[in-house]
Amino acid sequence: MHPFAIQLDDRAVAFARDGHILSSAPSAVWDGSTGEPAGTNAWNALRRHPTATSTRHLGSLLCQPNPSDRTVALVAAELVRRLAAQPPAPPQRVWIATPASASEQGLGAMLAIAHKLALPVDGFVDAAVATVAALGSERNAIVLEIGMHHAAATYIDRDGTQVRRRRTAITQRGGLVAFYQVWLELVSTTMVKRTRFDPLHDAATEQGLFDSLCSWARAAAVGGAVNAVLTQEAERFEVTLTRDQFAQAGQSLHRDIVRLLHEMRPAGASVTLVVPAVVDDLPGLRDELEQFVDCELVCIPDGFAAVATSRLDLPQRVDTGPVRLLRRLPVNSLEDEAAVKRDMLGSRLERRAGPSHLLLDGQVYALGGEALVIGRSPVGARTIALSDGLAGVSRRHCTLTTENGERVLLDHSTFGTYVNGERVAERVPVRAGDRVRVGDPGVEFALIAVDEASAGTGAGAGASAVSK
Secondary structure: OOOEEEEOOOOOEEEEEOOEEEEEEOOOEEOOOOOOOOOOEOHHHOOOOOOOEEOOHHHHHHHOOOOOHHHHHHHHHHHHHHHHHOOOOOOOOEEEEEOOOOOHHHHHHHHHHHHHOOOOEEEEEEHHHHHHHHHOOOOOEEEEEEOOOOEEEEEEEEEOOEEEEEEEEEEOOOOHHHHHHHHHHHHHHHHHHHHOOOOOOOHHHHHHHHHHHHHHHHHHHHHOEEEEEEEEOOEEEEEEEEHHHHHHHOHHHHHHHHHHHHHHOOOOOOOEEEEEHHHHHOOOHHHHHHHOOOOEEEEEOOOHHHHHHOOOOOOOOOOOOOOEEEOEEEOOOOOOOOOOEEEEOOOOOOOOOOOOEEEEOOEEEEOOOOOEEEEOOOOOOOEEEEOOOOOOOOOOOEEEEEEOOEEEEEEOOOOOEEEOOEEOOOEEEOOOOOEEEEOOOOEEEEEEOOOHHHOOOOOOOOEOOOOO
């Protein structure tokens, strides 16, 4: 029998059975302090009752080594409410799809709650692994997770007919609530300037604004602009907001998310980027992903990992046996991917030219036809010698050369060479506009395309002139 699956994504906690999603909703609940039953949905009351509601309890339980009694009680109360509406059907067993942020201690705390609720949990499966296994991609993949208060990226390696989790990176910025906050500030500031109406002047109006943010952002992302309308008693207040305004408001959050993806991707590798459908509702973020040229973009609906887990043939745990955590699964493509959107990245960008020069410390060096070796004590016909004492810089650190008419960077170092924040695995093609960092923190230089007549010569601070 296939398991009953629970996906612990705090932005969209999902239940699934036999390949069908039963429910999906954000983990936002009342804490019981104002008369509302603890654990009941409070998404539409977060701004009116910020001290009596919680959006952090599930994330705290999964991440913190010693969650508070309040955190444990709220997670338990929320599960009781959700399971009352969608219970597993005996003798169906339960498997839980876990987010990237979950620690072993957090899973232990979740298991203790499940035991108290008599929930028959057989094991945990990494949600990113379950997702990639179900998609059946031929490439290695990076799965982006946008939670309530965090963003995470997990690198999944495909090895023959199996996929497995390799590594993950997390930022406490880039979560959905952070986007809502910058949008709320955008709308309120714009309304004050244009109508002199402050929508944050009372909690009820602020909640109304909060409730409309997602639909406004989605409309702006699709149509380029949206009319944001709020009413107070008999008065109506309206402002027009553009897609670019939403994108500008969320720009710093976009950068944090993109940085995570760069950190996970081997430099220049053509991987599959798996992102939640909410990315399309975040104006500007989809455009930022175009920089991952030749990567496949797969956009999945909320609860996809739960659906994938509910279709797996997973072992049943004996009463005295251990609870397993699976981070490796066989590829098992879903039969129906109607809700999955696929695209190739980079098609919206003009292909950048190959670099002709290197810019370091204000000095420009022509790359030319011969290989250019960079390091503390490089040896070769043409070299750039960096200053001693730069952390993580090898004597012969990297080489810029030409292969089959294409400019290529070769890494020889111990501590790594990074192109646009991505670590080079032996070699990678480079383009004008790329930024290269040698060492950690080391030194950074830019690759540019300029006319020979405009290129300067000479050595910058900390580097000798290019040898002829």
